[in-house]
Amino acid sequence: PAMPASSCRATLAPLAPSPAISILNPMAKSSSQPASILARLPAARSRSRTAPRPAPVPIPSPPHDSYASTALGDVVARSIHAAIARFTLGLSPAALAAASLDWAAHLAIAPGKQMQLIEKARRKAMRLADYAFKRALGVPAPPCIEPLPQDRRFDGPAWGRWPFDLVYQGFLLHQQWWHNATIGVRGVTRQHEQAVSFAARQVLDMMSPANFPATNPELLQRTLATGGVNLLRGARNLAEDWDRALAGRKPAGAEAFAVGRDVACTRGRVVFRNRLIELIRYAPARRRVRPEPVLILPAWIMKYYVLDLSPANSLVRHLVDRGFDVFAVSWVNPGPESRDMGMEDYRRLGAMAAIDAVAAAAPGRRIHGVGYCLGGTLLAIAAASMARDGDRRLRSVTLLAAQTDFTEAGELMLFVDESQLTFLEDLMWEQGFLDARQMAGAFQMLRSNDLVWSRAVRDYLMGDRRPFTDLMAWNADATRMPFRMHAEYLRRLFLGNDLAEGRYRTDGTPVALTDIRVPVFAVGATRDHVAPWQSVHKIHLLADTDITFALAEGGHNAGIVAPPGERGRSHQILTRAAHAPYLDPESWAALAERRAGAWWGSFVDFLAARSGRPVAAPRLGPSPLGDAPGLYVLQE
Numbered sequence: 001p002a003m004p005a006s007s008c009r010a011t012l013a014p015l016a017p018s019p020a021i022s023i024l025n026p027m028a029k030s031s032s033q034p035a036s037i038l039a040r041l042p043a044a045r046s047r048s049r050t051a052p053r054p055a056p057v058p059i060p061s062p063p064h065d066s067y068a069s070t071a072l073g074d075v076v077a078r079s080i081h082a083a084i085a086r087f088t089l090g091l092s093p094a095a096l097a098a099a100s101l102d103w104a105a106h107l108a109i110a111p112g113k114q115m116q117l118i119e120k121a122r123r124k125a126m127r128l129a130d131y132a133f134k135r136a137l138g139v140p141a142p143p144c145i146e147p148l149p150q151d152r153r154f155d156g157p158a159w160g161r162w163p164f165d166l167v168y169q170g171f172l173l174h175q176q177w178w179h180n181a182t183i184g185v186r187g188v189t190r191q192h193e194q195a196v197s198f199a200a201r202q203v204l205d206m207m208s209p210a211n212f213p214a215t216n217p218e219l220l221q222r223t224l225a226t227g228g229v230n231l232l233r234g235a236r237n238l239a240e241d242w243d244r245a246l247a248g249r250k251p252a253g254a255e256a257f258a259v260g261r262d263v264a265c266t267r268g269r270v271v272f273r274n275r276l277i278e279l280i281r282y283a284p285a286r287r288r289v290r291p292e293p294v295l296i297l298p299a300w301i302m303k304y305y306v307l308d309l310s311p312a313n314s315l316v317r318h319l320v321d322r323g324f325d326v327f328a329v330s331w332v333n334p335g336p337e338s339r340d341m342g343m344e345d346y347r348r349l350g351a352m353a354a355i356d357a358v359a360a361a362a363p364g365r366r367i368h369g370v371g372y373c374l375g376g377t378l379l380a381i382a383a384a385s386m387a388r389d390g391d392r393r394l395r396s397v398t399l400l401a402a403q404t405d406f407t408e409a410g411e412l413m414l415f416v417d418e419s420q421l422t423f424l425e426d427l428m429w430e431q432g433f434l435d436a437r438q439m440a441g442a443f444q445m446l447r448s449n450d451l452v453w454s455r456a457v458r459d460y461l462m463g464d465r466r467p468f469t470d471l472m473a474w475n476a477d478a479t480r481m482p483f484r485m486h487a488e489y490l491r492r493l494f495l496g497n498d499l500a501e502g503r504y505r506t507d508g509t510p511v512a513l514t515d516i517r518v519p520v521f522a523v524g525a526t527r528d529h530v531a532p533w534q535s536v537h538k539i540h541l542l543a544d545t546d547i548t549f550a551l552a553e554g555g556h557n558a559g560i561v562a563p564p565g566e567r568g569r570s571h572q573i574l575t576r577a578a579h580a581p582y583l584d585p586e587s588w589a590a591l592a593e594r595r596a597g598a599w600w601g602s603f604v605d606f607l608a609a610r611s612g613r614p615v616a617a618p619r620l621g622p623s624p625l626g627d628a629p630g631l632y633v634l635q636e
Contacts, residue, residue, distance in 0.1 A: 077426075078426040079426075079430060081422075081427065082426050082427045082429070082430040084423075085426065085427040086427070090423070090424050090439070091415065091423075092419045092422075092423035092424075094423070095195070095420045095423070096199060098192070099191070099192035099196050099199075102188050103182065103185060103188050103193065103196040106186065106187040107181075107185050110186060113184070116180075117177070117180065117181055120177055121177055124173040124176070127144040127145075128144060128169060128170055128173055131143070131144045131166070131169060132166050135162050136162075143165070143169060144169055144173070145169060145172045145176065146172075147172060150527075152454075153168075153210040154210065156217075158218050159217060164216075164217045167209045167215050168209055168210075171204075171207075171208060174204070175201075175204050178200045178201075178204060181200075182197040182200050183197055191413065191417060194413070194414055195414050198411065205452075208453060210453070210454075211456070211457060216457070216461075218462075219462065229463070230461070230464075231461065231463065232463070233463030233464075234459065234460040234462065234463040237459045237460055237463065241459070250476045250477070251468075252468075253465070253468025253472070253473070254468065254473045254477075256468060256473070257310075257468070257470050257473035257474075259303075259305065259477070259629055259633055259634060260628075260629050262470070263305055263308070263310055263470050263474065264303075264304075264628070264629040264633060265308075265310075265311065265629075266282055266308050266316050266628065267283040268281055268282035268283055268628035269281055269283075269625070269627055269628065270623055270626050270627070270628065270630045270631075271327075271357065271623060272353070272354070273625050273630075274349055274353055275332065275349065276331065276341070276349040276350050276353075277329050277330065277332065277350050277353060277354060277632070278329070278332075278630040278631065278633075279327055279328075279330075279354050279357050279358070280330060280629065281325075281326075281327050281361065281618075282316060282326045282327070282328070282628065284323075284325065284617035284620075285320045285323075286321075286323045286614075286617060287616070287617055288323065288614035288615060288617060289324060289325045289614055289615065289617045290323055290324050290325065290607070290608070290611040290612065291325075291362075291365050291614075291615045292325075292365055292366055292367065292368055292395050292607075292610075293324075293325040293326070293362045293368070294319055294367075294368045294370060295327045295355065295367050295368065295370065296315075296316065296326065296327065296329065296371075296375075297329050297350070297351055297354065297370065297372070297379050298328070298329065298371075298373070298375045299372055299373035299375045300331040300479065301374055301439075301479065302436065302474065302475070302477065302478065302479055303330075303331075303477045303479060304328060304330045305474060306557065306560075306561065307328070307560075307561075308328065309471060310470040313470055313563055315560075315561070315600065318564075319604070322604050322608075327354070327357075327361075329350065329354050329375075330629065330632045330633050331479070331632060332632045332635065333480055334433055334480050334481070334482045335433065336432030336433060337432075338433070339428075339432035339482055339483040339484060340482070340483075341482045341484060341485055342482075342484045342485050342488050343488045345485070347378060347385070347506060351381075351382040355367060355369075355386075355393060355394075361618075362618075366392070366393055366394060366395035367393055367395060368394075368398070368610070370398040371397075371398065372402065372560065373400070373401055373402055373556070374489070375402070376398075376399040377403060377404060377493065377499070379397060379399065380397065380402065380499070380539075381499065383516050383518070384511040384512060384516055385506040385507070385511050387515035387516050387517060388509065388511055388512070395611075396518050396519045396520070396521065396610050397518055397519075398520070398523075398603070399520065400522075401524065401525055401536060401559070401560055402531065403531045403536055403538075404499055404500060404513060404538065404539050404542055405497065405499075405535065405539075405541065405542060406493050406497050406535070407497055407500070407535075407538075408532065408535045408538075409494060410530065410531065410532040412529075412530060416490060416494045418495075421487070421490055421495060424487075424490070425487050428483040428486060431483070432482070432483050434480065434481045434486050435478065435480050436478035436479050436480065437478050471558065471561060492504060499513070500513075500542060513539075513543050514542065514543065514544045516543050516545055517544070517545050518545065519545060519547075519548070519606075520539060520545055520547045520548070521547075521548045521550070521603060521606045522536060522537075522539050522548070522549050522550070523536070523549075523550045523551075523552055523559075523560065523599055523603075524536035524537060524549070524550075524559075525552045525554050525555055525556060525558075525559025526553050526554065526559065527554060527555045527559070528556045528559060529555065529556065530556040531556060533551055534585045540582055541582065544578055544579075545578050546575065546576070546578050547575070547576050548573065548576075548602075549573070549574060549575075549576070549588065549592075550572065550599045550602055550603070551571060551572040551589070551592065552571045552598065553569060553570065562600060563600060564597050564598045566598060569596075569597055570595060570597065571595055571597070571599040571602065572589065572593065572594050573595060573599070573602050574591060574592035574593060
């Protein structure tokens with residue numbers, strides 16, 4: 001039945017405001033307040049539609065430089081750095097200034113160190129005066145200071161006569177005082193201390209009495225005996241070397257060692273080539289060879305044939321003659337077009353491409369990997385990456401003077417800090433590469449006595465030429481390194497030590513040397529200033545596998561190029577099982593066996609013990625890629 005309208009209004013009226021109370025103001029105390037709010041809402045909406053909106057206020061953007069000026073400033077700064085680097089041999093003046101300021105500032109506020117240096121100077125002066133007084137009276141007196149064992153500048157008997165003995169004794173005391181002054185200053189960082197000591201040593205080496213005719217008795221004797229002809233010959237040698245340097249030619253005597261004729265002359269075929277490497281397979285010397293091939297991965301900072309010099313000094317030939325199937329990588333000499341090739345490219349197109357090619361040439365056979373210097377570091381990275389990914393194609397890993405931990409990488413660390421790397425990167429950025437000749441100055445300064453000043457005295461004052469050797473010819477055959485690769489190598493390995501600390505990535509995933517399970521044969525050299533043997537020895541801390549470590553006599557190159565026939569050679573060797581306790585370098589040297597002869601013999605024994613019975617040697621037919629040594633090694 002129909003309800004009266006009044007009844008409807010009476011029923012609905014109390015219910016209408018209730019939702020408004022709960023939505024608009026749940027805390028309202030009276031029903032009339034929400035009603036008044038609702039009554040005002042239409043008017044408010046009407047005013048909001050008719051009232052003009054205020055104009056938007058613009059928000060000021062932060063000031064910024066123009067992209068053109070930023071790019072121009074970066075180009076100008078880098079170009080200036082590159083120009084300076086050509087005159088400083090790639091060394092950063094800012095880095096040296098920072099080290100000098102750090103040392104000078106801390107020495108200035110160290111009165112104890114100053115008093116110590118004053119006392120040392122007084123005592124040295126008294127020792128020298130006492131020695132001079134006895135010599136003036138004709139009384140025999142032992143030298144008040146002896147040269148370091150590696151310092152041969154004053155070995156000749158002429159230096160024992162007055163007044164030259166007094167001159168060189170005073171120089172050595174002065175040199176020792178400066179060594180004391182530049183080390184042990186509290187508060188100076190270790191790298192700055194080493195840099196200042198290094199700089200002081202360079203200045204002192206330059207001022208040595210052996211470098212000047214008036215204070216070098218041996219030079220005076222030669223000049224008197226030849227009537228000055230030695231100086232004429234020396235001037236001629238200087239002019240010839242200067243002319244060759246300006247023309248970009250190799251030093252005098254290098255012509256006697258032609259690649260493919262006198263060095264790098266072991267017979268073989270180029271069996272693989274890509275834009276980074278050529279892979280050489282050497283002709284077997286026996287009818288039967290070990291089934292496991294040997295792959296040699298040399299450093300790309302120089303030409304590959306450091307391990308295939310003249311036949312008497314060739315590790316490649318030595319292995320071939322002892323029944324191994326040997327492969328070797330020859331690196332391309334990159335130009336500006338390769339500026340963006342990085343370390344990962346060298347791993348993929350270099351180490352892994354070579355392993356793939358060897359595996360294809362000798363299917364089903366595991367590979368003995370051998371890496372030298374940078375090539376050894378790259379081989380360690382590749383081996384760890386393969387172990388991580390379950391790739392079991394390696395039978396053993398040999399690291400020749402190769403570092404995997406760079407915390408104690410010798411005096412080369414003097415040239416590795418943020419300032420120095422930025423400076424060097426600017427030089428490489430302009431060129432697209434780093435020429436090995438531009439690095440030669442830094443390496444020579446590490447041994448300036450032997451490689452700079454003694455050579456200058458012999459060649460330009462004595463007028464003699466040192467007989468040129470195959471190793472010297474190889475050392476003069478310089479290469480280049482791409483900008484990106486060398487920058488990554490220095491930053492990620494030398495500066496960051498990423499490989500040893502688990503941050504180095506391949507294929508986007510970190511690698512760990514602890515994943516390597518194949519046996520490792522590592523070689524260090526006693527006088528290696530590039531990869532000190534104590535640094536090479538750190539592989540014991542990183543790899544959880546059997547490690548045979550050999551310590552050879554000699555330097556970075558001469559210690560590795562050590563044929564067994566050389567007289568007087570010996571080496572130490574010791575094998576540590578995977579789970580044996582760690583031995584620090586000093587403890588290792590005390591326990592390791594000393595064997596007569598070079599380490600090559602022990603290396604052959606290591607490979608033979610981990611290889612199968614000999615099988616029929618492969619027959620190498622003609623290769624469309626040509627014969628060894630290939631094309632890349634001939635690139636200038």
